[in-house]
Amino acid sequence: MKFRINSIVAIFLVVIVVGGCTKTESTSNDRQTDFYKPWEELGVLYHDIMMAGIFPDSKTFADCTPVKDPADLLSDYMQQKDDPGFDLETFTKAGFKLPYQPEAVEVDVSVPMIEHLNEHWDNLTRESDDGSDYSTLIPLPNKYVVPGGRFREVYYWDSYFTMIGLGVSGRIDLMESMLDNFAYEINTIGFIPNGNRTYYLGRSQPPFFAAMVNLYAQYTSPEQAAEKYLNAIQKEYDFWMEGSGSLTDTNPAHRRVVKIGDHVFNRYYDDIHLPRPESYKEDYELAEELSEGEKDELYLNLRAAAESGWDFSARWFADLDDFSTIRTTEIAPVDLNSLIYNMELVLAKLYDANGNQAQSKTYQQLAQERRAAFNEVFWNSKEKVFMDVLWADGAHTGHITAASFYPMYFHVAMEDKGQAQVDVLIDKLLADGGLLTTTFHSGQQWDYPNGWAPLQWIAYKGLVHYDASIPANLIRDRWMSLNKKVYENTGKMMEKYNVADITLSGGGGEYPNQDGFGWTNGVALGMDALTDKY
Structure with missing residues (x-):
């Protein structure tokens, strides 16, 4: 049987034109209008501060909060910037509050590593957020674990691997708290962003939410997991599969779905064709010598690579030595498509636990079809390895990477091919x-x-x-x-x-x-x- 998806709930699209760039966004983004986006509200001031390199990296300023209304700051800047003796760094540090930076934790290395890790979770935990009118931080209702170091927010795919450790440490409370936050994001934003920052609202990350819920079910029960999170997994699946039922030979790609032969697979994407606000200077300089059309494509592919979690790798480059040849959206990745297969299996399991046998059978069938198609399309018989595919012609990229282990982790690889x-x-x-x-x-x-x-x-x-x-x-x-x-x-x-x-x-x-x-x-x-x- 050919693998097709025809039963996905469609999300209507709107086209928005910003700064001369046409961007396609789902109506889920209508729920994002109240978020503070400094690259829009500060305009040229945001650009000039970023390009001046005042802070160690672009993300630092993206996380700053203005001390007064951004419109007033922009007005002040436009009036003062040409004055003799005007200093942009002084203006910036007076007009913006630096983001919270947690103090370094003293570690006693005489404490064995595993003992230290079991005791360290509270140091990486942030309380629920009240939010601020002029912060890029998206408030979440429950506690969450941040990676550490430079990061002050929760990240999507990181959290699955964090939760493996939380389970071992007996911190099911924190695991559940984080799952509640992700379900909240799905229900209020329409998907799980890369992280809970407004500059991540154009993209997600590798969709591990179903795997997280399946992990939670192992510590609680499938019935409890289904009751709490089944609807959220379904909504996330619909987000990743949006448009799959309307793909044709003449229209073979739409957002995160692509047609390869008679099969539908997934790719990484982003709805915005502009520099990433948290890496503004880096993206802008990389695109400086390109035409406007080439810039749009570069920005889209940089953002899609950020959605992949592999930001960055020559895995995404047409020329391994040339960053500007990044082509993430042209690739159907082996790891992403393994994750979508797992999402279908988890949906089947939780619908069964919820007593909905018809839906369970639907997703069992979809998973079976995807598995057969996956082993046909992603398997490189010459190299004897699963590889990323250039979806336009079905050719393999030729790159052997650690992503090839995903089909084994999620059991999508047929036994002989996996071995x-x-x-x-x-x-x-x-x-x-x-x-x-x-x-x-x-x-x-x-x-x-x-x-x-x-x-x-x-x-x-x-x-x-x-x-x-x-x-x-x-x-x-x-x-x-x-x-x-x-x-x-x-x-x-x-x-x-x-x-x-x-x-x-x-x-x-x-x-x-x-x-x-x-x-x-x-x-x-x-x-x-x-x-x-x-």
Whole structure:
């Protein structure tokens, strides 16, 4: 049977023109009109402050709050900026309040790493938000765990791996609190943004909400999980599949869905064709030499890569050495489509728990069809590995990356294919400190030589699922050894690690390496406990 989606609830579209750029947004964004968006309200002042490089990174100013009405600040700036002796940095620091920066936590490295992690959750927990008229922070009704370091908000896909650790630590209260927040975002915004900041409202992140709810069900019950979160998962599924029933050969792509042959798959996307406000200077400078049309495409693809969580990797580049050739929206990613398959399975499970057998069977059928199509389209028989696909012609990108473990983690890979790719992936990606993300020497943070906790976990458990316990344990042991070594030397759990040279911390990317660190902590706790709940 061909894999098709014809029963998705459509969301009507509106076209908005901003700053000369045409942007397509869903009507879910109508619920975003009350949010403070400084790049719009401050106009040229936002641009000039960002381009002046007053702060260590663009995100710092994006998180600042004005001390008075932004319109008044903009008016003051326009009146004063040409005055002799005007200093933009002085004006900025008088007119804006810096974001809250948590104090560094003293860590006693004589305390074993796992004991420290079990006790550390409260340091990474933020209380519910009251909100502010002029803050980019989106208020959430319940407590949540932030990654740490530079971050002052909750991030979507990070939270699944954080929750694995919360479960091991017995913090089901925090897990439930975070799930309630994500359900709140789905019900009020229409989807889960990248993070709870207004500058993330054009995009989501890898859709792990169903996996989080499935984890919660293992600690509570499928019935309780269905009662609390089934409707939210359904709404998120509709968001990711919006427009799938109307794809044709002449109109093969719409937002996050694409047509490959007779099959419908998913891609990463964003509704906005402008520089990311939290990385404004970096995006603007990258696009400076391009035509207006090329700028629109670049900004869209940068934003889509940010939605992927892999921001950035040469995985998304047409030319591995040229950042400006980023083409994220042209790719149907192997990891995203594994996640959508899992979402269908979880919907089937929870509809069954809720007593709706008809809907359960519908999603079981959709998952079966997706699995068959996935193994046909994403499998590269020459390389014997699952690969990303260029959806326009169905060709594989040719890149072997750690994303290829996702089909094993979520059981979408047929047994023979899952087992066949083990040797290929281990040969390419296993390093002294764990699993490489890619073998590309691009300088991007989601490339060589870095390893990231979520991919270690996905690979470790994915290999176990396909009876490859020896390489699975190699990844686990090397990664945990590196975590412990860095912790004992620095007192820190890092965002990423250099797994090729285990004498160094990770590097590359848009901002300095961070400590904290939510998903690293969660994965370490899960690996140490050999947890079977995930």
